Amino acid sequence: MAAAVSAAVSLPSSKSTSLHSRNSILSPERINFNKVPLYYKSVSFSGVKIRAQVTTEAPAKAEKVSKKQVEGVVVNKFRPKDPYIGRCLLNTKITGDDAPGETWHMVFSTEGEVPYREGQSIGVIPDGIDKNGKPHKLRLYSIASSALGDFGDSKTVSLCVKRLVYTNDQGEIVKGVCSNFLCDLKPGSEVKITGPVGKEMLMPKDPNATVIMLATGTGIAPFRSFLWKMFFEKYDDYKFNGLAWLFLGVPTSSSLLYKEEFEKMKEKAPENFRLDFAVSREQTNAKGEKMYIQTRMAEYAEELWELLKKDNTYVYMCGLRGMEKGIDEIIVPLAAKEGN
Ligand SMILES: Cc1cc2nc3c(=O)[nH]c(=O)nc-3n(C[C@H](O)[C@H](O)[C@H](O)COP(=O)(O)OP(=O)(O)OC[C@H]3O[C@@H](n4cnc5c(N)ncnc54)[C@H](O)[C@@H]3O)c2cc1C
Numbered sequence: 448m449a450a451a452v453s454a455a456v457s458l459p460s461s462k463s464t465s466l467h468s469r470n471s472i473l474s475p476e477r478i479n480f481n482k483v484p485l486y487y488k489s490v491s492f493s494g495v496k497i498r499a500q501v502t503t504e505a506p507a508k509a510e511k512v513s514k515k516q517v518e519g520v521v522v523n524k525f526r527p528k529d530p531y532i533g534r535c536l537l538n539t540k541i542t543g544d545d546a547p548g549e550t551w552h553m554v555f556s557t558e559g560e561v562p563y564r565e566g567q568s569i570g571v572i573p574d575g576i577d578k579n580g581k582p583h584k585l586r587l588y589s590i591a592s593s594a595l596g597d598f599g600d601s602k603t604v605s606l607c608v609k610r611l612v613y614t615n616d617q618g619e620i621v622k623g624v625c626s627n628f629l630c631d632l633k634p635g636s637e638v639k640i641t642g643p644v645g646k647e648m649l650m651p652k653d654p655n656a657t658v659i660m661l662a663t664g665t666g667i668a669p670f671r672s673f674l675w676k677m678f679f680e681k682y683d684d685y686k687f688n689g690l691a692w693l694f695l696g697v698p699t700s701s702s703l704l705y706k707e708e709f710e711k712m713k714e715k716a717p718e719n720f721r722l723d724f725a726v727s728r729e730q731t732n733a734k735g736e737k738m739y740i741q742t743r744m745a746e747y748a749e750e751l752w753e754l755l756k757k758d759n760t761y762v763y764m765c766g767l768r769g770m771e772k773g774i775d776e777i778i779v780p781l782a783a784k785e786g787n
């Protein structure tokens with residue numbers, strides 16, 4: 448299958464570093480891309496059976512699926528004992544200086560050696576040793592780029608990483624090991640990559656599907672990957688003609704991740720893409736309640752329910768575990784009305 452990237456996207460950034468001063472992404476050349484079969488699994492929202500995938504802080508329990516359905520999707524090519532050594536090509540802060548916390552978008556070279564699909568994750572082993580003198584353990588990160596990668600040459604993988612900093616019970620400031628390692632990576636630095644992993648979040652191959660994506664914070668990563676494939680790339684045998692509906696919840700407007708990219712997608716395909724933000728610390732609903740992602744979804748409850756009833760609707764959720772309950776509370780009463 449031939450594919451081409453037709454997007455020119457600048458990552459919004461107040462701080463940006465790049466090996467080749469590349470934070471404008473443009474790659475119009477045609478390149479080869481292998482088609483793989485994908486699969487979906489069904490989960491239920493408190494009894495309402497819909498095609499969906501939930502992923503939160505811990506890896507979701509995967510149903511056993513037949514090998515046939517996921518044929519061609521590579522997992523664990525690189526294990527912690529022998530990781531792939533990539534290089535940081537670009538690392539850009541994508542949240543504003545006044546945002547609560549920093550999130551960075553980073554691109555690593557893979558030279559095509561880490562073949563991943565939209566919806567998979569990679570492991571990163573941070574440099575250094577832990578308090579017992581042992582090498583640090585890997586942390587998982589959802590891949591934020593499509594399989595073609597941000598430069599369109601299938602030779603890179605991108606992540607969207609929030610820098611973890613918190614105050615412990617003793618009042619000391621603690622920095623998360625791997626997220627700080629990643630957010631501080633300079634272009635040219637080496638990074639140990641494992642995986643890819645995960646077959647639970649793969650995007651639907653049906654180009655006419657309705658794909659509802661529910662993200663909080665860095666939970667946006669796999670959906671950026673889906674949306675690039677749907678709207679910024681061209682394939683001979685895939686043209687998205689369904690409906691993609693993204694709900695993204697963040698604390699402040701300065702922490703809206705990839706906003707400009709998503710707005711460009713909407714301009715390109717207004718009939719096929721819906722975009723709704725929930726900015727929790729700046730917006731409220733009519734009752735004055737904090738605008739969480741489920742609060743925004745509630746505004747479209749009937750419409751969402753109609754979509755959920757369709758056979759080719761897929762719901763994906765990624766981000767804070769807390770959102771699961773809130774979203775359930777929107778869906779369950781709708782289902783109950785119809786006796787489900
Ligand atoms: C499948 C999967 C995909 C993921 N994808 C992403 C992604 O795309 N982007 C992303 O940024 N993250 C993602 N994560 C989270 C990521 O794996 C790491 O857990 C995160 O970056 C923190 O790692 P760290 O090494 O910086 O922190 P660590 O050094 O491992 O510290 C984390 C520990 O600090 C403690 N802690 C954390 N916050 C507090 C607090 N407020 N108060 C007290 N103690 C606290 C907890 O014990 C926690 O386990 C994903 C996780 C999974 C499982």
Ligand SMILES: NC(=O)c1ccc[n+]([C@@H]2O[C@H](COP(=O)([O-])OP(=O)(O)OC[C@H]3O[C@@H](n4cnc5c(N)ncnc54)[C@H](OP(=O)(O)O)[C@@H]3O)[C@@H](O)[C@H]2O)c1
Binds near residue numbers: 588698739765769773
């Ligand atoms: N594949 C995966 O499993 C995967 C991938 C990526 C990220 N993650 C995880 O996703 C999390 C994202 O955190 P982040 O720091 O990037 O996000 P963030 O920037 O803090 O944004 C999270 C948003 O969700 C809101 N929120 C808090 N509680 C909520 C609830 N109960 N229901 C709905 N919304 C709620 C927050 O509002 P307030 O802060 O105003 O309350 C904020 O607006 C991390 O824990 C990360 O590990 C997992």
